[in-house]
Structures are given as structure tokens and as C-alpha cells.
Amino acid sequence: xxSRGSAARSAAGPITPRVTVLVPAHDEEEALPRxxxxxxxxxxRPGRVVVVADNCSDATTDVARAxxxxxxxxxxxxxRKAGALNxxxxxxxxxxxLALDADTTITPRFVEDGLRLLDSRPSLGAVGGVFEGESxxxxxxxxxxxxxxxxxxxxxxxxxxxxxxxxxxxxxREALEEVARERGSRLPGVAGDVxxxxxxxxxxxxxxxxxxxxxxxxxxxxxRCTTELMPSWRDLHRQRVRWYKxxxxxxxxYGVTRTTLRYHGQQVMLTLSAxxxxxxxxxxxxxxxxxxxxxxxxxxxxxxxxxxxxLTTVWQAGWRARALAAGILPExxxxxxxxxxxxxxxxxxxxxxxxxxxxxxxxxxxxxxxPVSTGRAGAGG
Numbered sequence: 130x131x132s133r134g135s136a137a138r139s140a141a142g143p144i145t146p147r148v149t150v151l152v153p154a155h156d157e158e159e160a161l162p163r164x165x166x167x168x169x170x171x172x173x174r175p176g177r178v179v180v181v182a183d184n185c186s187d188a189t190t191d192v193a194r195a196x197x198x199x200x201x202x203x204x205x206x207x208x209r210k211a212g213a214l215n216x217x218x219x220x221x222x223x224x225x226x227l228a229l230d231a232d233t234t235i236t237p238r239f240v241e242d243g244l245r246l247l248d249s250r251p252s253l254g255a256v257g258g259v260f261e262g263e264s265x266x267x268x269x270x271x272x273x274x275x276x277x278x279x280x281x282x283x284x285x286x287x288x289x290x291x292x293x294x295x296x297x298x299x300x301x302r303e304a305l306e307e308v309a310r311e312r313g314s315r316l317p318g319v320a321g322d323v324x325x326x327x328x329x330x331x332x333x334x335x336x337x338x339x340x341x342x343x344x345x346x347x348x349x350x351x352x353r354c355t356t357e358l359m360p361s362w363r364d365l366h367r368q369r370v371r372w373y374k375x376x377x378x379x380x381x382x383y384g385v386t387r388t389t390l391r392y393h394g395q396q397v398m399l400t401l402s403a404x405x406x407x408x409x410x411x412x413x414x415x416x417x418x419x420x421x422x423x424x425x426x427x428x429x430x431x432x433x434x435x436x437x438x439x440l441t442t443v444w445q446a447g448w449r450a451r452a453l454a455a456g457i458l459p460e461x462x463x464x465x466x467x468x469x470x471x472x473x474x475x476x477x478x479x480x481x482x483x484x485x486x487x488x489x490x491x492x493x494x495x496x497x498x499x500p501v502s503t504g505r506a507g508a509g510g
Contacts, residue, residue, distance in 0.1 A: 158188040190202065211325060215324055233357075236353045243299035253347055255300035255339060259281045260294055268459060270360070291395075293346050294348070370470050374484040376392070406464065435457075
């Protein structure tokens, strides 16, 4: 069912009819207004904004209409965000599709910069945003914000897009149509589906699909998007287990190819780094407890280089980010938590267990509210 929003859009900039925005939303009445305002404030506004309301039990559809968006309500979707987007994409006829999470805001020049880059480089199948955390409050959110800041620096330095982020990505419709045609033959999944309904991380799977078909991807720093930070250790662990296991499952579905070889290597290095970090911390604690710990100049020098790297990669994020990085130990503890989530994901992957799916809502002051287990329903997350 489709209905037209009645509110007038902002006069921030001219409209381009080439872009349709799809915002998959499962019970997102609180976060959705910020997302839609960021679209209305674009220097080059999309011709159509569609909120894909998936199994919603709150006022998501009313909020969407009040902010001038069209609403498409899914029908019988049991395949989460991938299923919701697949249903909505059947109605899209524009050259470009901007897939945007309902809890994500984008910089005012996001659409304009994305179009310019795609027009200048025909080999690009899509351009993704470089995500950053909302204004961090507290230790856990600060660590996540620093992690995202470092990711942005890595993308800027290497000019390599490892994953086309699902939070905000501008994609050529012709590339999505080719993906749908190749499902069940060159690509995993069901013929006709753009997003693989079996993938729990649809963004990393679509990345592999586009790269397999020969498309290039890019993530310029000017196209930043701001997304939610996990409010608790439990939510963080669940999120990262899903991310890690999703990539492992996707790589298993694709096998070892020229496209996936580098990604397989990254998983091997992640496993080794998790084991090595845990071993190093364990041996250090043991040395302190037994009284055999001593400072060695060589390792102090290595530690100094490590500290400089941690500081410089978050320098632009401000003094709070630098202070957190300078402490080393707080972020080391955070890294250990991520390594634990990765090893948990490896275990779930090899045992064939489900990583689960949950949806976290936050109040206006940024505090966590009750996490909602959505099973296989719901486009959020």
C-alpha cells in the first residue's frame, strides 16, 4: 500500500528526479524525523523519499507522512531489511537509489557529491557514506566513535571501500538490476532478488555481489553519515556478533574467488589478532601477578609508536577523543570486547547457529530503551 505525504518539503536546494530514497523502517518513530530532515536539507534534494514501513507497531507511518515522505508498507515480509528493500525496489524507476537507514542522518552535500562522483566515474556501481557516531556520551559510546573515526581515516588513506555501508549508499539502479538477474547463477540467492534474503548483513553481501560483477565502489570522506551508537555492552556485543557472522556467512556462500580472496585473508588476520591480543593481555597480567613484570626499552618504543598512531587517527574528532585514545587501556579493553564478539561469531558460524536480530530504540536524551527482539521480521537494525 502506498500513500503520499502531505507536508511541504524544505527549500534547501533544487530537486533531482534521478534519485529515489528508500528508508527501511521498523518502529522508528523517534529516529525518523532527524533522518528525513537531513534529506530535506540536501543541497540537491532527491526527487522522491520513500519510507518502507516494515511490520511497524508504532507511529512510523504517520511520522513519515508528516515529514513529506511517501510510505510503502511491506506485505508479508519475513526477511528483515533485505526483504523490505526487495519489495520497495520493484517500484523504483529512477537512475539511482539511495538506501538510507532510518536512524541515520547524512551531510547536506551527500546527494550532490555522490551524483557528481558517479557521473565522473562510469565504472562505479555505488558510492557509500563514511559513517561516524552521533555525539558520544560516556566511555562506551566514546570508544565506538573513535573506532568509526579511525575507519574514516583508513578509507581516506587507502582509497579502498571494504564494505558498502548499509547505513547510507547511493547505488545505480542498473547495477541493482544486474545483481537481481544474476541471483541463483553467478551470485547466491533467489533469482529476481536484489538483496539476498538469507544474508543477515545485507550490506556486506551486496558489496561482494557488486564486486563479483565487476563494479567499483567508493566512499569519499565528504559523504559522511551519522548513525546510532550502541548504548550498552550487551547491545554492542549483539551488533558486532551479527556483523562478523554476517560476513563469515557471506564469504562461505561465495567461496574463494578472486573477489573474495582478500576478504578471506582479513578474516584469518582477525582470528589471529584476537588470539594474539588475548594472549598478550593474559601473559602481562600473569607477569604482574607473579612479580616478574619489567619494562623493556624496545617494547616501550613500540608502545610509543602505537600511542602516536592511536592519537593521530582520532585527532580531528576533538579533545575528548584524544583523551580517550591517550589512556590506551580503556580502548584496549574495548578492543578485547570486540575480539570476544568476533570469536563468538566464528563459533556461531561454524556451528550453524543463528546470531539473532534485535532492534534498539533510544529516547530523545540518547538513553537506551527496551531492546526489541524482532526474529526474522523488521527492517530495522
